[in-house]
Amino acid sequence: MLSITPADALIDVPRRIAVDGLAPGEEIEVVSCTLRGPGVPWRAAARFVADASGTVDLQRDAPVSGSYDGVSAMGLVWSQVPDTPGAREPFGAEPGAALRTDITVLRADGAVLQGGFVQRLAGKGVTRREVREDGLVGTLYLPAGPGPHPAVMILNGSGGGINEPRAALYASHGYAAFALAYFKAPGLSDYISATKLEYFETALAWLHRTVQPARGFVALSGQSRGGELVLLLGTLFPESVSAVIGYVPGAVVHCAQNACDPALGREGPAWIFRGQPLPHVWEHNRTATWAPWDEGPEPRRHAAALLTALQDPDAVERARIRVERIRGPVMLLSATDDGSWPSSLYSRMVTERLAQFGHPHAVTHLDFEGAGHSILFPYVPTTQLGYAHLVSGRRSTTGGTPAHNAHADEASWQGVLRFLSDSWRHHP
Template sequence: MSGGLELRVDPPVAPLWQRRAITVRGAAPGALVTIRATTRRSGGDWAAQASYLADADGRIDLDRDAPVSGDFRTADAMGLCWAQRREPGTSGPAEPLDVGESLVTRLHAREEPGTGLPELGDTGARGAEAHAELVQQLLVPGVERRELRHDGLVGTLFRPTGPGPFPTAIVLNGSGGGINEARAAQYAARGIQALALGYFRAPGLPEYLSRTPLEYFERAIEFVRDGLDPAGGAPIVTGQSRGGELSLLLAARFPERILAIAGFVPGAYVFGAQGAADPAEGWDGPSWTHGGEPLEHLWHDNAEVEWQPWNDEPPPTRHADVYVDGLRDRRLALASRIPIERFAGPVAFVSGLDDRAWPSSGASRMALASLARHGHRAERLHLDYEDAGHGIGLPHLPSTDIERVHPVSGVRYSNGGTPRGNARAGADSFEQICAFIHRAAAA
């Protein structure tokens, strides 16, 4: 702090999911104060900046006061986190790669010289500066992290503090593959035992999604049931994108072994391997097998599909949608539909109304409608967010990376949504899905 300006973060150190209060005191009355937030990530710095108008007492509350200029224009202290973009020379994702390292955001506040209430008759702000840090913990104190390499399973287990038994979730990534340790670690910070399970693009596993055996997940379910003492006697399966599709598929295939599912931006049909395909198989090769046989999927010799977007092929018209075209092959749609009505447990879906990767909102509604038609009696929760797209991630991480390059195929695509819409969906859905998991385990 210098020149009387004070910048405060409360609390300065906390789990990633926790909101912070950010305030400024000691500014010249009516002065413009610019706050810049910079976070070092694996590929370099990400930053966001916004300018605020101090009140007559020289104070700013970022949850009360909207910026007058900058990278976001809404009263939200966490905007300095979710509105961040890559600085020049930075590459790589915003998502944390190492949960053992906290994210440290450096905040710098500066009065804009000469600004302030002109009727006071003085020289106005003199350019005072202040600094603070905001630390986001991925792995909170007391949570145990343990790598799993058992019976061919590859993942990481996060166990909360305490004796248990705990609600227990199997956390599945999407078409980028890998092991979603960051989400599992945040669940553990909320009293949920979480197994982040890899199924491709992880050590010792295939590089591609193509022909992934469902028996692999069957073994994971039994590992949780027999070895982890899950509250309620069985795991909750939760996944994102292809992992969301997989959550529905596992619930339909093994309905008695799963307690509940929570699908983030899911599909309601079995799809081909698409952008995560082994090049030797192609986009229209199978994603999943069972008993050594491929599961029927919507792209298998679909009579109504004459184009596909997973190799940068442009759509034939502005409104073309391969997910709509595919459903016109009625025989194949029936054969590839996931019969979620076989599952009697609690179901939650998180989707974005502006999902540009695939129609997760429509898929969620289709699945919920099927459950309702078949007399499903357990909880059905649908969190469907306006201005959110396919990239509904963890709370308070940058949500600006909307136009992306697929990590497997290298093809450019859009997740859709707006930074603000995606950020709100990420924060709200995390809270609501944590509560859903606890309710499901206690039922």
């Protein structure tokens, strides 16, 4: 008998996959398959040996061979690889859609057991609303119940677009979640270049006015360039921001880089505020060079070029984000093998500056050993380390290993939920 529990739950809930009634010492193969993105099958497989009672339990047993090593209840999810080479989208084609994973057990005598489970991004009663007002482009997910609810605004990185999966999951945990696009979405620029920060001022005002969050609590959650951005917004609009969550964030203002408008170039400004470009780390930098990125060995690591820019202390100081102006708790999630930029170093720079200025609120830094740039949330595939950038098309690696990235996905999300709960509980 194949049992999978729970069969239908949120995506961040681990499942118990077990097979009973086998012969002691019997070897079986367990195969997973999930349709992701535009209907691309992603698969993983592993072989297990039944214990003396004829049971295989993936929460307890390590495979003897297969797609992953060691004990991992959800190893057959995070170790999946796509049938179509280069596919990267781990979610469904429809925004916030649930994912079904089919599990097949193959026995040596040819017998087949089949089952499956559903991973939901949006829990029961969560609602979705497209936002196209005040010049904003985004999607609002609201939890079940009348509210008011504490709120989170979610910002993507240099790939642009609207991060609906994370917003749906935040809403499933009780937060009014506003996934806001700022480029590469309908009606917006295709590039990060010269993004006006007043756009986010408008978004924060809209969120406070329209959602009316409980006790005025609005956290910012951003990833990569979005991580840089949420720290920056916390300094520019501190009265509107209650807490900041930076996934693999930057500690300095960067130029447009890979998401640039080709007409303006990668050293052109990313951020414009009150009509003026913000000073960025590549500007008047005496040590910065793109050579480690442009000419480096495959797989190329964008972080190698950014490290050259950090060798000019004057340029770093001019571009440093003044995080001491943030008026709330700060959480940083970083990775020691980040191939996109040095998020571990950047996060330490932020925590050191907050300590230097005696930041009166909680500061949490989770630094994941051996993980790479792509820290998401639990139980999605972590195998696609190389990729072509969504804007520039240039190929690079995010770094890390599938197993380390899977651990970072799980532990980071648990940490974020604790951080938000604590921040909300202590918010005046």
